[in-house]
Amino acid sequence: MSKSINKPAYRLVDNGDSAITVLFEQAISEALSVKIIQLAGLLQKAFPVLIVELIPAYQSLTIMYRTSGLEECTSIKNKLLKHIKNCLVKVETVETVETDELMAPLHNRKVIEIPVCYQTKYAPDLPFIAEQAGLTTTEVIKRHTTPKYLVHMLGFLPGFLYLGGLDKQLHCARKAIPALRIQAGSVAIGGSQTGVYPVNSPGGWHIIGRTPVSLFNVNNQLENSFKNTLANNKEESQDMFIASPLDRVQFVSITEKEFDAIIALNGEINGGSN
Amino acid sequence: MAITFIKSGLQTSIQDLGRFGQMHNGISQSGAMDSVAMKMANWLVSKPLDSPVVEITLIGPTIKFNSPMSIAVCGAIFELILNKHTSHKRVIPSNTSITVIKGDILTFGRVQQGARAYLAFSSVIDLPPVLNSFSTHLTAGFGGYMGRAFKNGDQLPFSTGSNVSKREIKSEHTPCYLGNYLLRCVPSVESGEFSEAQQACFFAQTYKVSADSNRMGIRLNGKALIIDKSLQIMSSGLTQGSIQIPASGLPLISSVDGQTIGGYPRIANIITADLPILGQLKAHDKLRFLLISTEQAMEVLEEKNNKLAKVFTA
Numbered sequence: 353m354s355k356s357i358n359k360p361a362y363r364l365v366d367n368g369d370s371a372i373t374v375l376f377e378q379a380i381s382e383a384l385s386v387k388i389i390q391l392a393g394l395l396q397k398a399f400p401v402l403i404v405e406l407i408p409a410y411q412s413l414t415i416m417y418r419t420s421g422l423e424e425c426t427s428i429k430n431k432l433l434k435h436i437k438n439c440l441v442k443v444e445t446v447e448t449v450e451t452d453e454l455m456a457p458l459h460n461r462k463v464i465e466i467p468v469c470y471q472t473k474y475a476p477d478l479p480f481i482a483e484q485a486g487l488t489t490t491e492v493i494k495r496h497t498t499p500k501y502l503v504h505m506l507g508f509l510p511g512f513l514y515l516g517g518l519d520k521q522l523h524c525a526r527k528a529i530p531a532l533r534i535q536a537g538s539v540a541i542g543g544s545q546t547g548v549y550p551v552n553s554p555g556g557w558h559i560i561g562r563t564p565v566s567l568f569n570v571n572n573q574l575e576n577s578f579k580n581t582l583a584n585n586k587e588e589s590q591d592m593f594i595a596s597p598l599d600r601v602q603f604v605s606i607t608e609k610e611f612d613a614i615i616a617l618n619g620e621i622n623g624g625s626n
Numbered sequence: 627m628a629i630t631f632i633k634s635g636l637q638t639s640i641q642d643l644g645r646f647g648q649m650h651n652g653i654s655q656s657g658a659m660d661s662v663a664m665k666m667a668n669w670l671v672s673k674p675l676d677s678p679v680v681e682i683t684l685i686g687p688t689i690k691f692n693s694p695m696s697i698a699v700c701g702a703i704f705e706l707i708l709n710k711h712t713s714h715k716r717v718i719p720s721n722t723s724i725t726v727i728k729g730d731i732l733t734f735g736r737v738q739q740g741a742r743a744y745l746a747f748s749s750v751i752d753l754p755p756v757l758n759s760f761s762t763h764l765t766a767g768f769g770g771y772m773g774r775a776f777k778n779g780d781q782l783p784f785s786t787g788s789n790v791s792k793r794e795i796k797s798e799h800t801p802c803y804l805g806n807y808l809l810r811c812v813p814s815v816e817s818g819e820f821s822e823a824q825q826a827c828f829f830a831q832t833y834k835v836s837a838d839s840n841r842m843g844i845r846l847n848g849k850a851l852i853i854d855k856s857l858q859i860m861s862s863g864l865t866q867g868s869i870q871i872p873a874s875g876l877p878l879i880s881s882v883d884g885q886t887i888g889g890y891p892r893i894a895n896i897i898t899a900d901l902p903i904l905g906q907l908k909a910h911d912k913l914r915f916l917l918i919s920t921e922q923a924m925e926v927l928e929e930k931n932n933k934l935a936k937v938f939t940a
Contacts, residue, residue, distance in 0.1 A: 365813075365815050366812060366813050366814070366815075366895075366920055367814060367815050367862070367863065367865050367868075367895065368812060368814060368865045368866075368867055368868065368895035368896075368897075368898070369812050369895070369897050369898055369920050369923035369924060369927070370865070370898050371863070371865045373815050373862050373863060375815070375860060375862070392650070404646050404647065405646065405647060405648075405649040405650065405655075405863070406649075406650055407649050407650050407862070407863030407864075407886060407887065408650060409860070409861055409862045409863060409887055410860065410861065411860045411862075412860055412862035412863070413863075414862055414863025414865070416649070416863075416865060419924065419927075420927065420928060420931055421924055421925070421927060421928030421931070422921055422924035422925050422928060424924075425920070425924045426921075426924075505650070505887070506650060506651050506652045507649075507650075507652045507863075507885070507886045507887035508652055508885045508886060508887050509652050509765065509766065509885070510648075510651060510652045510653045510763070510765075510766045511651065511652055512652050514887075550652075550766075551765060551766045551767065553765070568766065570756055570757070570766075570768040570769075592651070593651060622767055622768075622773075623767070624764075624765055624766045624767035624773070
């Protein structure tokens with residue numbers, strides 16, 4: 353008789369001496385991202401001073417905490433461990449326990465349209481992607497603009513959105529030799545992911561278009577924007593970022609003329625120092 | 627009230643202790659790479675320890691003071707000359723507060739030890755904070771002075787000034803940067819994925835710092851670890867001091883402007899107490915790593931904080 357050994361749903365590992373990471377077994381999915389974002393929101397509310405950073409990723413949540421010595425560190429870790437266990441139980445049973453606290457990250461979810469110009473000028477790697485996929489460039493554009501991608505998390509660079517739902521035929525391994533400088537606003541495909549570079553940056557993804565819209569505008573900062581994206585009070589007013597975790601993003605194809613018109617209206621994107 | 631950067635130096639920018647609570651937005655903490663030297667400089671000019679300072683890298687600036695104030699330089703040891711091209715030129719020491727008057731010109735000469743120095747002022751820098759910090763995020767181009775490093779001719783404005791009492795930090799309390807370092811580390815997320823052979827190779831060798839190092843990360847040269855290309859990792863939050871091993875098999879240590887989410891497996895993570903050393907590394911410096919427990923790491927941190935507190939009550 354075979355015995356099935358259940359892998360634990362999650363495990364906690366040290367991430368240096370002042371952080372722990374909760375690693376989930378569950379596959380990358382909207383359900384898992386909802387769970388992670390809810391957990392982050394609950395922890396942030398419970399430990400507003402102790403926790404310095406909360407970093408959600410596809411299948412993990414990293415918690416960086418404030419500590420100055422052994423006794424304090426041990427006590428903090430124990431507190432966190434206990435709280436994580438309790439929060440996850442709450443989150444798992446969300447069908448039966450629908451409190452405002454838990455449902456908050458699921459309110460105010462938006463679908464954001466990002467205009468993208470896929471013309472040759474802005475899409476140097478589009479022919480390569482088309483060739484790899486065995487499609488015409490028109491078909492690639494159609495497949496890229498159809499899905500409503502889920503924002504799993506932000507990271508890597510300010511405002512960079514990790515999007516889920518790229519058409520499998522458009523998957524394409526990253527370049528072996530990354531480009532030294534990719535222009536801010538570039539829309540790209542890397543491996544099984546698609547995204548937009550919010551600032552100028554080196555990178556190994558394939559560039560298939562450019563958006564004239566800024567993904568990151570630090571001048572639109574809110575007070576305590578940390579609270580506003582992970583916990584309850586997310587407001588309608590202008591955010592620093594074009595989208596938040598659990599929002600959905602859809603790319604919309606525009607012409608070069610429309611691209612220029614949007615730039616004329618909003619100004620060039622601040623690409624940073626690179 | 628202002629200072630003028632007659633020469634800006636290689637990478638001179640405003641930094642404080644960092645910008646916190648934004649990593650989930652992809653915004654790294656930035657801040658002074660050597661936070662200890664930064665705090666010492668602020669203490670010398672009687673400022674709150676987390677006040678913004680000027681971080682100076684390898685090639686320093688030439689600065690003209692347009693009003694009187696006290697200043698102090700800590701961290702890397704640069705040749706410091708006041709009023710170099712005049713009859714009253716003088717060499718000034720680091721780790722001491724110095725009074726300057728209107729028209730004084732401070733020239734940073736050759737760096738003798740370390741990589742980064744911190745220049746603190748008794749006067750208050752007149753810049754707006756961004757997301758609760760004065761640190762410059764160089765990659766994204768915001769914060770600090772116009773979101774960038776200083777250029778020749780830039781003027782940094784100050785508001786109120788004050789007279790402060792003279793302070794110095796005795797040499798037994800100031801670190802040396804001799805170019806040969808032992809960095810203590812603790813386990814990281816993927817430490818268990820590395821074989822005994824790989825760990826042995828990593829901890830046994832003396833690496834050399836590559837010139838391709840910067841505020842995003844420190845690259846090391848040495849004997850490459852043999853990497854199993856099929857090793858898949860779940861990308862997760864990347865903390866400062868994470869020692870990543872990319873496909874090349876050569877370590878890449880994440881620093882203050884590093885990415886917030888990493889894609890390479892991490893063999894270890896440098897302890898919080900040793901992170902300030904990253905700010906003093908320069909090309910060809912030697913590095914070795916020592917694995918300790920998290921408990922030991924916390925004891926070391928506590929001890930270090932206590933020592934620093936004593937210096938600041940002297």
